[in-house]
Amino acid sequence: MLLLALSIAPGIAISLYIFWKDRFNREPHLNLIVCFVLGCLSIIPAIIIQLLTVKPVERWMGEGIFYTAVFAYLIVGFSEEWSKYIMLRYYAYPRKSFDEPFDGIVYSVMIGMGFATVENILYVQQHGLGTAIVRMFLSVPAHATFAILMGYFAGKAKFKPQRRKFYLFTGVFWAAFFHGTYDFFLFLQGDPLVNKYLSDALLFVGAVASFALAVWFSKKAINEHRNLSKEMFQNKI
Numbered sequence: 001m002l003l004l005a006l007s008i009a010p011g012i013a014i015s016l017y018i019f020w021k022d023r024f025n026r027e028p029h030l031n032l033i034v035c036f037v038l039g040c041l042s043i044i045p046a047i048i049i050q051l052l053t054v055k056p057v058e059r060w061m062g063e064g065i066f067y068t069a070v071f072a073y074l075i076v077g078f079s080e081e082w083s084k085y086i087m088l089r090y091y092a093y094p095r096k097s098f099d100e101p102f103d104g105i106v107y108s109v110m111i112g113m114g115f116a117t118v119e120n121i122l123y124v125q126q127h128g129l130g131t132a133i134v135r136m137f138l139s140v141p142a143h144a145t146f147a148i149l150m151g152y153f154a155g156k157a158k159f160k161p162q163r164r165k166f167y168l169f170t171g172v173f174w175a176a177f178f179h180g181t182y183d184f185f186l187f188l189q190g191d192p193l194v195n196k197y198l199s200d201a202l203l204f205v206g207a208v209a210s211f212a213l214a215v216w217f218s219k220k221a222i223n224e225h226r227n228l229s230k231e232m233f234q235n236k237i
């Protein structure tokens with residue numbers, strides 16, 4: 001029961017934090033709950049893509065750092081962010097309630113936290129308390145930063161329809177890039193060839209550094225869109 005609580009708590013906490021940040025024109029509770037549930041379900045297409053691609057790519061490329069890069073950025077990073085994007089694009093994006101730039105971040109984070117919560121449950125049940133604690137402070141917040149970046153550009157796309165495709169693509173790209181970079185450093189840990197030059201500790205620092213950079217960009221994205229939303233809200237009064 002404790003492991004389950006520790007698995008669920010980070011995603012719920014981050015969802016509530018983003019909801020609290022959306023002070024000027026809050027989204028309907030039902031939409032947010034649906035987004036969280038869709039985020040939970042978005043892990044299914046991601047797993048299917050990974051199962052269909054891992055073995056063929058491994059046979060084609062063999063083991064090594066280049067395969068690890070493809071695995072981290074494309075097989076894992078892109079498949080998971082694309083799966084979340086589908087839910088954002090075809091459920092949240094068309095909503096009438098998506099009526100200010102910050103809403104892109106709110107809906108995207110709800111979806112991302114749904115995904116991260118299910119993933120967290122699976123990992124924690126398999127690996128135990130230590131994994132729960134590490135993921136509480138790294139992996140789940142990392143998913144939140146990926147979602148914020150995607151949602152930031154979704155908010156831009158919504159209110160600049162002439163550049164919609166560009167912004168939506170950019171959001172998926174940067175979410176997948178930071179996701180892949182974070183995973184790439186983690187996946188390299190334990191690789192004997194890489195460990196000749198870089199220790200696992202240094203690789204872990206690389207993962208944390210990519211996470212910290214994503215956090216920095218996320219804070220800027222939140223502040224920019226909250227200020228825009230505040231202006232829109234005040235102009236309506």
